[in-house]
Structure formats: structure tokens, C-alpha cells
Amino acid sequence: MQGAWNNRATTLSAVLLASSLAGAPAALAQQAGGIKGKVETQAADIAVSDVTVTASSNVMPKPRTVKTKADGSYVLPALKPGRYTLTFTSSDGTVRQTQVDVLLDQTSNVDVAFEAAPVDSTEVIQIVGSRISREGDSSLTNSLGEDVISRVPTGQDYRSLLAIIPGVQYSENATLGPSAGGSGRDNKYGFDGVDVSLPMYGNLASEPSTQDVAYVSIDRGGAKAIGFNRAGGLSINTLSKSGTNEFHASVEYRIEPASLAADRDSTESTASTFEEDKTWMSANISGALIEDELYFYGSYFGPEVTRDNIETAYGPTKEYESDRDEYFGKLTWAPTEDLLFNVSYRTSDKEVVGDSIDSKAADSTSEGSSVSQDIFTIDGSYIIDDYTTLTFQYSDFKNENSSRPDTNFSGVTPTIGGSLDLNNLDQQGLFVVPTINTDEGFDAQTAQALIDAYGYLDDAGVVTGGGNVGGASLINNQDFSRQSFEVALDHEMELGNTVHNIHIGGQWKESEEVLTRLSNGWGVISYNGGLSVDTNFETDEAIYYSATVYSNSLNGEENLNPLTSTSEVINIEVNDTIEHGDFTYNVGFLFSNDTLYGQGLRENSANASGYEVAPGNKYKMYELDFMDMIQPRLGITWAYNGRDTVFANFASYNPDTTSLARAASWDRNNQSTQVVYFDADGAFIGNTEANGSSGKLFQDDMDARRTDEITIGMTKYISNEFFVRTHLRQRKALHAWEDQPNNARTYGDYGPFGGVPENLRDKGLFIPDLAEQYASMGLSASDGSYVIAELDGAENTYYEWSIEGDYTGDNYYLNVSYVWSHYYGNYDQDITSTASDGNLFVGSSNLGDGPGRMLWDGKSGTLNGDRPHVLKALGYYTTDWNADIGFNFVFQSGDVWEAWDGGAYGYSSSTIRYSEPAGSRRESSHWQLDLNYAQAFNLTEDLELQFKADVFNVFDRQTGYDYQPLVSSASFGEARDLINPRRVQLSVSLNY
Numbered sequence: 002m003q004g005a006w007n008n009r010a011t012t013l014s015a016v017l018l019a020s021s022l023a024g025a026p027a028a029l030a031q032q033a034g035g036i037k038g039k040v041e042t043q044a045a046d047i048a049v050s051d052v053t054v055t056a057s058s059n060v061m062p063k064p065r066t067v068k069t070k071a072d073g074s075y076v077l078p079a080l081k082p083g084r085y086t087l088t089f090t091s092s093d094g095t096v097r098q099t100q101v102d103v104l105l106d107q108t109s110n111v112d113v114a115f116e117a118a119p120v121d122s123t124e125v126i127q128i129v130g131s132r133i134s135r136e137g138d139s140s141l142t143n144s145l146g147e148d149v150i151s152r153v154p155t156g157q158d159y160r161s162l163l164a165i166i167p168g169v170q171y172s173e174n175a176t177l178g179p180s181a182g183g184s185g186r187d188n189k190y191g192f193d194g195v196d197v198s199l200p201m202y203g204n205l206a207s208e209p210s211t212q213d214v215a216y217v218s219i220d221r222g223g224a225k226a227i228g229f230n231r232a233g234g235l236s237i238n239t240l241s242k243s244g245t246n247e248f249h250a251s252v253e254y255r256i257e258p259a260s261l262a263a264d265r266d267s268t269e270s271t272a273s274t275f276e277e278d279k280t281w282m283s284a285n286i287s288g289a290l291i292e293d294e295l296y297f298y299g300s301y302f303g304p305e306v307t308r309d310n311i312e313t314a315y316g317p318t319k320e321y322e323s324d325r326d327e328y329f330g331k332l333t334w335a336p337t338e339d340l341l342f343n344v345s346y347r348t349s350d351k352e353v354v355g356d357s358i359d360s361k362a363a364d365s366t367s368e369g370s371s372v373s374q375d376i377f378t379i380d381g382s383y384i385i386d387d388y389t390t391l392t393f394q395y396s397d398f399k400n401e402n403s404s405r406p407d408t409n410f411s412g413v414t415p416t417i418g419g420s421l422d423l424n425n426l427d428q429q430g431l432f433v434v435p436t437i438n439t440d441e442g443f444d445a446q447t448a449q450a451l452i453d454a455y456g457y458l459d460d461a462g463v464v465t466g467g468g469n470v471g472g473a474s475l476i477n478n479q480d481f482s483r484q485s486f487e488v489a490l491d492h493e494m495e496l497g498n499t500v501h502n503i504h505i506g507g508q509w510k511e512s513e514e515v516l517t518r519l520s521n522g523w524g525v526i527s528y529n530g531g532l533s534v535d536t537n538f539e540t541d542e543a544i545y546y547s548a549t550v551y552s553n554s555l556n557g558e559e560n561l562n563p564l565t566s567t568s569e570v571i572n573i574e575v576n577d578t579i580e581h582g583d584f585t586y587n588v589g590f591l592f593s594n595d596t597l598y599g600q601g602l603r604e605n606s607a608n609a610s611g612y613e614v615a616p617g618n619k620y621k622m623y624e625l626d627f628m629d630m631i632q633p634r635l636g637i638t639w640a641y642n643g644r645d646t647v648f649a650n651f652a653s654y655n656p657d658t659t660s661l662a663r664a665a666s667w668d669r670n671n672q673s674t675q676v677v678y679f680d681a682d683g684a685f686i687g688n689t690e691a692n693g694s695s696g697k698l699f700q701d702d703m704d705a706r707r708t709d710e711i712t713i714g715m716t717k718y719i720s721n722e723f724f725v726r727t728h729l730r731q732r733k734a735l736h737a738w739e740d741q742p743n744n745a746r747t748y749g750d751y752g753p754f755g756g757v758p759e760n761l762r763d764k765g766l767f768i769p770d771l772a773e774q775y776a777s778m779g780l781s782a783s784d785g786s787y788v789i790a791e792l793d794g795a796e797n798t799y800y801e802w803s804i805e806g807d808y809t810g811d812n813y814y815l816n817v818s819y820v821w822s823h824y825y826g827n828y829d830q831d832i833t834s835t836a837s838d839g840n841l842f843v844g845s846s847n848l849g850d851g852p853g854r855m856l857w858d859g860k861s862g863t864l865n866g867d868r869p870h871v872l873k874a875l876g877y878y879t880t881d882w883n884a885d886i887g888f889n890f891v892f893q894s895g896d897v898w899e900a901w902d903g904g905a906y907g908y909s910s911s912t913i914r915y916s917e918p919a920g921s922r923r924e925s926s927h928w929q930l931d932l933n934y935a936q937a938f939n940l941t942e943d944l945e946l947q948f949k950a951d952v953f954n955v956f957d958r959q960t961g962y963d964y965q966p967l968v969s970s971a972s973f974g975e976a977r978d979l980i981n982p983r984r985v986q987l988s989v990s991l992n993y
Contacts, residue, residue, distance in 0.1 A: 032194050032240045032343065032380060033079045033392075034103040040073040040089060042115040049073030049115075053090040058083045058103075059245040062294050062335035067387045074500075076493060078390045079341065079382035081333070082146070082216045082240055089113050104144035105216035105240045106228070141221040141712065141728065143167055147242075149814065150214060152877035153887040154931040154951045157255070157281055157304065159192065159209050159239070164889065164931075165875055166219050167805050167818035169235065170868055171891045171927070173980055174838045176204045177831060178234070180866025181221060182732040182799030182822065183708060184830040186843050187233030187656045193241050193345055195378050195396040200481045200512035201566065202840040203658035206400045208374070209239075209347060210302040212253075212283050213329055216240040222730055223650040223712045226576040226589025226634040229487065229508045233656035233708040233734065241345060243333045244287035244296030253990035255281040263957045263982035277308045277321075281988075295334045302327040311358070314457040314468055318364040319407070321355035339384040347376040354407050361457065362469040365408045366431060373401040393488040400481040408472035410522030415550050417675070421523065421683035423546075427455060430522035430548065431474040435530065436466040443530040444545070447681070451528060471526070475551065476519040485510040502578040504589075510570040514663055517563040523548040523677070534678065536689050546679040549691060555675060562617070562671060566663035567598040573627070576634065583643070587636035593655055595630070595705075597622040601667030601696060610698060610774035616671055622662065623699045623789075630655040630705045650712040655705045664740065664845030665789050667696030697740055698774060700767045700790035704736040725806040730799075737795035737828045741849030743771050743788045751852050752906045753916065754859050761793050761857075792849060792856055797826030797864065815876035824867040827860040829919065835967070837865070853906040853914025859899070863920025868894040870926075883939070889931040895924030895962070902968040911969035927960035927980060929953075945992040950985065957983040 036056060040049045050071045057064035060083035069075045082105045089097040101111050143166060155161050163169055163179060170179040178185040186203030189196065199206035220228075220236040230236050259276035285300035308321035331345035350373050357368040380394035413429055426432040434455045435448045452466040459465040489506035531543035553561055576589030599622040603615035612620065636650040663669075674691040714728025743766050750756040767790035768774070775781060805818035831837055833846035847854050870893060877887035897920035903912040935949040961976025 035108040036077040038111040047115045055088045056085045058085045063338045106218040107144045141223045144218040147215045152885045154933040177838045181234040183233045188235045189232040191238035201660040213241045214239045215242040226574040226591045229572045244298045246289045248288035250286045251992045252284040255988035257986045261985040298331045300329045314361045315363040319355045323353045325351040342381040344379045349374045367407045368473040369407045370404045375399045388493045390491045395486045398483040402479045404477045406473035406521045413522035421679045423683040427470040432471045432526045434466045435528040474525045478517040480515045483512045500580040504576040506574045508572040513567045520551040520554040524550040544678045545681045548677045568662045569596045583640045585638040589634040591632040592627045593630040596624045597662040599666035608777035645717045647715045652710045654708045659844045660842035661844045665697040695785045708734045723808045727804040730801040732799040734797040737792045738844045739849045740845045795828040799824045812879040817874045820871045827856045829864045832865045859915035859918045862918040870894045883937045885935045887933045892928040901966045911967040929958045930955045947990045949988045954983045
């Protein structure tokens with residue numbers, strides 16, 4: 002009896018150990034995982050070949066079956082992530098059965114040992130796979146299942162998932178993603194395999210709710226040539242929930258009341274006080290339309306946010322309201338065991354009022370917004386035979402954004418030659434109330450009358466100027482879209498004593514932005530007071546008022562001129578994963594072709610530039626072909642004892658995020674703003690074109706932006722439940738593109754850092770014949786002195802050491818990770834504005850825009866995103882009384898910053914010009930703990946009532962970040978933002 006138990010325990014241990022070790026990512030770009038392994042036996046009467054292996058799960062309408070090869074190995078690819086029952090049936094009828102979890106973009110290894118047994122006997126072995134699976138190969142991939150996502154404290158939006166990913170920096174940015182040894186704009190975000198990164202900006206555009214997320218995976222590095230991964234940072238993907246044969250429904254109501262939140266501390270940018278209440282209503286339903294063939298899943302998500310008690314210098318303002326309705330539907334269809342299709346559609350509409358109001362502005366100047374988003378995707382897999390799989394995916398992503406004034410002056414039509422209604426300046430646009438100017442000739446009497454009419458009361462009770470009245474000045478419509486199609490073929494074959502897993506894939510992707518901007522009434526109206534203004538027209542009349550109006554507003558509604566910018570990407574990948582004894586080799590290449598299309602030129606080979614001016618015409622702006630972007634992916638893994646590994650990897654990435662399709666588009670010349678001038682009675686005097694960006698030509702034969710990465714590491718199973726991985730990594734980024742003056746290398750000596758380096762002064766102009774090219778298009782050099790060129794010597798380096806481990810039990814889970822890193826160089830794309838957490842241009846920022854903004858102007862140093870220490874821990878415990886207790890903890894170093902002072906370069910005001918080396922100062926470190934408790938009550942056999950409480954930032958650590966770098970600011974060196982205060986979310990749900 003004891004011997005039988007020992008044999009059974011040995012078999013169980015072998016299965017447990019093998020199934021918890023995740024192998025290589027599934028060799029496909031679609032929403033799937035896989036299972037692989039080997040059947041072994043010591044019994045002479047049991048053959049390991051031709052064993053039938055069947056994988057069945059409630060998430061798969063039909064099971065999938067393969068036969069083992071001569072050596073007992075098998076592969077089950079293209080499986081929907083979920084819990085699977087594996088049934089092994091040998092030729093003599095012996096049956097073994099086990100369970101394993103399949104995670105997104107992971108392949109679980111399950112080896113089974115057959116012992117001698119009577120014919121037709123069945124042994125059922127129940128096992129639970131790791132809830133967070135670590136790969137034992139050369140890629141740095143983590144995958145989370147629904148059990149972890151639902152049991153640890155997370156928010157309700159996609160972005161909140163980043164907080165629980167091991168090794169990833171914690172961030173409360175609303176737009177920019179966390180740094181991973183590069184720009185946060187080079188991260189990639191996927192929902193059901195759809196790229197929802199905002200075209201041209203690289204930031205997360207999508208807001209799908211976490212209630213629909215069943216699995217999330219993240220590649221932090223070491224990528225293979227599988228999945229078209231070109232991210233210079235993180236690559237994140239999620240998989241939505243699906244239906245099953247069983248009918249399920251759930252409805253939840255969640256609140257985050259201001260009464261249960263800690264008081265919010267004030268900073269320079271949050272001086273106005275307010276209280277914020279949040280509510281969420283969500284519901285989902287799932288089941289089978291055709292049993293064992295067609296499943297459905299549908300959901301609703303309705304978050305609402307309100308803020309009140311906001312006070313500005315002008316008094317109380319309207320209540321901030323954000324209201325969103327999101328619907329999602331998904332079908333999973335398996336017409337045969339070899340075919341599987343998923344079709345899903347998500348639509349979301351969000352309306353915001355009472356947002357973006359200045360502390361010295363009237364309530365009427367507030368701005369609102371609307372966002373409409375639609376995501377459609379269809380993917381499928383075809384198991385051609387036991388060794389060959391074909392997969393595909395098509396997706397269509399639309400994100401339409403509009404920021405607009407809450408007070409709209411649609412009845413005011415600005416025209417060149419039109420007049421200004423001085424009796425109703427607060428009904429004409431955004432009026433900037435003047436202050437008294439002591440300059441000679443300034444009409445102070447009229448200014449005082451305007452202050453009396455439109456000013457605000459200061460602390461002493463005196464009417465004061467300098468505020469804003471009227472309505473927000475701009476209506477901004479940005480409509481983004483992306484279509485994508487990809488297909489992949491995976492084939493396994495044996496050559497001699499090696500096994501080759503060959504992957505070939507192709508992807509086409511087209512992204513587009515359509516931009517339309519209009520001024521609200523006369524836009525921004527200012528009082529000049531009769532002072533002279535430098536204009537390009539001659540006038541003897543005193544200029545009293547000016548209005549800055551967007552050009553489209555002067556064209557008439559029927560002549561609006563939207564700016565359309567397009568980029569097209571083609572990726573081809575070839576990868577061979579070679580298994581040879583204890584070694585696995587990965588050899589792959591990703592080949593890419595990127596084409597940028599602008600608007601406003603037409604090809605003309607007779608001109609020196611190759612173009613002629615053609616407003617509204619789409620033209621090919623620049624192309625990087627396949628030979629320009631060859632991205633090798635090479636790796637080796639040694640399983641020195643069959644389970645623990647040592648690995649090394651080299652990967653090269655050409656990030657495809659760029660704003661140049663719009664930023665360099667020639668029709669930007671026609672999208673400028675006009676400054677219109679008026680006399681003391683509001684009558685038209687004249688107009689000039691305001692300074693602004695313009696279309697640009699490209700330097701010839703530029704190298705593609707590239708990030709190279711080297712990774713070495715090892716994995717170790719301390720026990721069947723305790724897994725550890727550690728690695729060292731270096732990333733180096735090269736060949737950054739940027740718009741910059743054509744003659745930047747000729748600036749000579751200037752500023753505190755010595756000016757142009759000696760090795761660059763003799764290189765001359767980026768485009769030597771720029772003047773001739775302009776002349777060939779009928780333009781003069783004054784029409785544009787900037788070009789798109791490589792930034793000389795641009796280079797970033799990132800070093801990282803990481804150790805992470807997870808411990809899994811029957812009713813508990815713990816994951817701990819620590820990352821030491823250093824990020825330095827001279828090219829920082831994320832700090833190019835005083836408000837860096839926004840949709841900023843990539844490749845057309847203020848980098849390279851004159852003295853103080855060149856790479857040689859103190860830019861070399863420690864870069865934004867350098868946090869030397871990041872410690873994270875998360876886990877949960879399921880009690881005997883049907884409750885879950887979860888936690889998430891993070892400690893991380895503060896980010897870096899430096900002083901900005903335009904005076905160091907001869908400018909009259911502080912601007913984004915470094916006056917000390919990059920990263921000379923560091924913000925405060927931050928730590929926080931999040932907790933949750935969920936208690937379930939079984940009302941009936943099928944009906945469950947659950948109460949849940951989440952407490953974020955339990956110890957109310959409102960650490961400051963985003964410090965004010967402008968030396969001239971009264972708040973220089975002070976934090977402009979704070980980590981959100983302690984807050985409590987309470988929810989009740991009814992689940993069937």
C-alpha cells in the first residue's frame with residue numbers, strides 16, 4: 002500500500018512540476034496560449050507514441066485532440082486561455098487525466114508518467130497551474146489570469162492593470178505610459194489583440210473596463226519574431242471574457258464617495274478645492290447560443306464622476322461631470338474541432354463638462370469633451386494537422402475625440418474685415434482681462450473700464466485684471482482610426498535529432514488622423530491699449546484689440562480644411578524555435594516597411610525637391626523599406642536539469658510610433674492661426690499670420706530609430722510551489738529623428754554648455770540645397786527653415802537587474818519583484834513640454850528647437866523615467882469562510898528633473914531650456930499599500946451575493962511628483978501633482 006502511494010505521489014509531483022513551468026510563448030500573434038509536453042513510462046507494455054491527448058475546457062466549444070510522436074511529445078496550439086482537462090489515452094486503453102491552466106501568450110508544459118495499469122482503468126489527477134506563469138526561456142513575459150485580476154485590488158480601467166504587473170513602475174499619469182528603459186510613448190497596448198495605442202502619439206487611447214478582462218500578458222523584453230513586437234518599451238495585451246455552455250449573469254454597483262476619501266492636499270496646479278464622487282454600474286451575461294458550438298458574452302459598463310465645490314477667483318463654477326456608456330459583445334464559434342473563431346465589438350461614448358478651468362477664470366470659460374470609440378475584431382485558427390496551424394486576425398479601431406467649450410459662441414462668425422462687439426467682449430470669445438500697463442501711450446483709462454466690467458475681486462476686495470471671461474477659445478476635433486490584418490502559419494518538424502517550430506507571419510496596418518480645429522467666436526481676444534505692434538502691414542491707426550483666430554474659422558463652414566495624416570506599416574516575421582536535447586535556440590527576424598503620407602504636396606520630378614505645392618493632396622512623405630528595418634531576435638535557453646534554466650537573448654526593435662505624418666505635413670502651412678487687429682471702436686485694421694509650425698522636408702537616407710537589447714538570466718524552481726527568475730538587461734536606443742533648424746550645426750559657441758561640439762561644426766546643413774528645393778516649389782527660404790533630420794549623437798542606455806518570484810498554494814498566492822535600473826543618455830522624448838503627461842509629438846517636439854534645446858545643451862545625464870529601485874508585492878488569500886483578502890504594495894525611487902532657465906541662453910523668460918545637466922535633481926520616493934476584502938454569500942445553489950471593499954493608498958501617501966522646473970516660477974522646485982489620496986471603493990454584486 003505504501004509503495005503504491007509513493008508511485009502515485011511521484012507521478013503527481015512530476016505532473017505538478019511540469020505543468021507549472023511555462024514554456025515559450027504560443028507561436029502565434031492571436032489571442033491564445035498552448036499546451037505541450039511529453040508522455041513517459043517505465044512500463045514495458047505501454048507505448049509513448051500514438052497516445053491520444055485531448056484538451057477540453059468550458060471556454061472551448063469543442064475539444065482539441067492530437068497524437069503523441071514517437072518520442073512521446075505532443076503540442077496543442079491555438080487554445081483559448083482557461084482551465085483545461087487533459088485526457089491521455091494510451092494504445093492499451095490506459096487513461097490519465099489532469100488539469101492545467103493555459104494563460105495568454107504562454108505555452109504550459111505538462112509531462113505525464115504512465116504506470117502499469119489494468120486495461121480501461123482511469124486515474125484522475127487534479128492539479129492547479131500557476132496563477133502567474135513565468136517563462137523559463139529567453140523572453141521576459143508575464144501573464145496574469147482572471148483569478149489574480151479579480152482577487153487583488155485593481156481599478157476599473159485598462160490603465161489600472163499596470164499597477165499589478167511585476168517589475169513595472171507605478172504611475173498615476175492620465176496619458177503617458179510608464180518608462181521601461183525608453184520613452185513611455187514606445188509602449189504598445191492591446192485589447193483582444195487590437196492595437197489601441199493612439200496613432201502618432203503612442204499613448205493609451207482605449208478605456209475598456211477591467212470587468213471584461215480575463216487575461217493580461219506583458220512582454221518587458223527579449224521578444225521573439227512572433228507577434229510583430231516592435232515596442233521600444235512594454236508590450237501589453239489583454240484577452241476579454243468569453244461565454245461557455247453554462248448561462249451566467251452578473252450585475253454590480255460600485256461607489257467611491259468623497260466622504261470616504263482622505264482630504265486632497267493642494268499643489269501649484271491643484272489650488273482649487275473640490276470633492277469627487279465616483280460610481281460604476283456594470284453588468285454582463287454569457288452562455289451558449291448553440292451548445293458545444295457557439296458561445297456569447299455581452300457586457301455594459303457605466304462609470305460616472307462628479308466634482309463639486311470648485312471655486313476660482315470669480316467664484317463657484319459648474320459641477321464637473323463625466324458620463325460614459327460602454328457596451329461589449331463577443332461570439333466564439335467552433336464549427337469543427339479544427340476551426341475556432343472569435344468576433345467582438347466594443348462601443349463607448351463619453352461626455353465631460355466642466356473640465357479644464359483656470360483658477361483665475363470665470364465659470365463660462367470651462368471646457369468639456371466627448372470621446373467616441375469603436376473596436377471591432379475577428380480572429381480565427383485552423384488546425385491543419387497535428388503539426389501545422391494557421392491563424393489570422395482583422396481589426397478596426399476608431400477613436401473620435403472632441404474638446405469643446407461648454408459655452409459656445411456659434412452665432413459669432415469671425416471674418417477678415419469684420420468688427421469686434423466691444424459692448425459684449427465676454428460673448429465674442431475668450432477675453433483676457435487686461436492689467437494696467439505703465440508704458441507710454443497705453444490707454445489705462447479704457448483698460449480700467451474693462452477691468453471694472455470683467456475683473457475679479459482679489460483677497461483685499463479690489464477689482465483686479467488678469468483673469469479670463471467669455472468661453473474657451475478652441476474647438477478641437479481629432480478622429481483617429483487604425484485598420485490591421487495579420488496572418489501566421491506555424492509548423493513543427495523534425496530534422497535529425499532536432500525539433501523545429503517554424504513561424505511565418507505577415508501584418509498590414511494603416512493608421513490615420515483627421516484633424517479639424519475651429520475658434521470659438523473670435524478665439525482669444527486681448528487688449529493692446531493703443532500700443533504699437535510689429536505687423537507686416539503699414540498702419541497709422543492705434544491698435545487697441547487683437548484676436549487670435551484659427552484659420553479654418555475664417556473659411557466658412559462649407560470650406561473647412563481638415564488635415565489628414567496617414568501611416569502604413571507592413572511587417573513580415575520569420576522565426577525558428579529549435580529544440581535540441583536540453584537546449585532551445587531561437588532564431589528569428591522581423592522585417593518592416595513604414596510609409597508616411599502627408600497632405601499638401603504633389604510629386605513633381607522636375608523640381609529639385611521632387612514636389613510641388615498642392616493643398617489638400619495626399620502625398621508620400623517618407624518611406625523606410627524592409628532593408629532599412631531588419632530586426633533580429635536571437636536566443637538560447639539551457640534547461641540544465643530538465644526544469645531550471647539559464648538563458649540569453651538579443652533583440653532589436655524599430656519602434657513605429659511617430660507624429661511626423663502630421664507634424665511635417667505641408668498643409669500645416671494652411672492650418673495656421675491669424676492675428677486680427679482692431680481700433681478703439683472695434684473696427685478692423687488688418688491681420689497677420691501668427692508664428693506656428695509648418696510643413697517640412699526630410700533629410701535623405703536617415704537610419705530608422707532603433708533599440709537594441711541584450712538579456713541574460715536564469716529560472717529556478719525552489720519547490721513545486723515556489724518559482725524564481727532573475728535577469729540582467731541592457732537597452733540602447735539610437736537614431737532619433739526630430740524637426741530642427743537646417744543650420745543648427747552652425748550655431749557656434751553659446752550658453753553654459755559651450756554650444757555646438759567641435760566634431761559637428763564642419764558637418765554643415767542637414768539638407769545642403771534646401772533653398773534651391775524651396776525655390777523649385779515657388780517658395781522662399783523664409784517659408785521654412787526647419788527640416789526633419791537625425792539628431793546628431795542621440796543615444797540612450799538602460800541597465801536593469803531584476804529578481805522576481807511567486808509562491809502558489811491551494812488558497813493563496815504571493816508574488817514579489819524587485820528591479821534595480823539606471824536610465825541615462827541625451828535624448829528624452831517624454832520631457833518636451835511643461836505639461837509632459839499629454840499627447841505630445843514624437844519626432845516633432847521642442848527638442849532641437851534652437852539654443853538651450855539642442856542635445857549638446859545639458860541634455861546628457863540621467864533621464865526621465867530613471868527610478869533606481871522598484872519593489873512590488875501582490876497576493877491574495879482565500880479564507881475558509883468564502884472570502885478573499887488581497888493586497889498590492891509598491892515602493893519606488895522618485896523620478897529625476899532639472900532646472901530650466903531661458904535666461905542662460907539670452908531669452909527673456911524661462912522656457913524649456915536646460916540650465917543644468919539632465920536629471921540633476923530627484924523627486925521624493927513613494928510607497929503605498931492597497932488592500933481589498935470580498936465576502937461572498939450563496940443565496941441558492943446558483944445565486945451568489947458578494948460584497949467587496951477596496952482601499953487604495955491605505956496610509957494616504959500623497960507623494961509629490963512632476964516638480965516645477967522653471968527657475969522664474971514662484972513655485973520652482975515644488976511638486977505640481979500628488980499621488981491620489983486614500984480612497985475607498987465599495988461594491989455589491991449579484992452573480993448567477
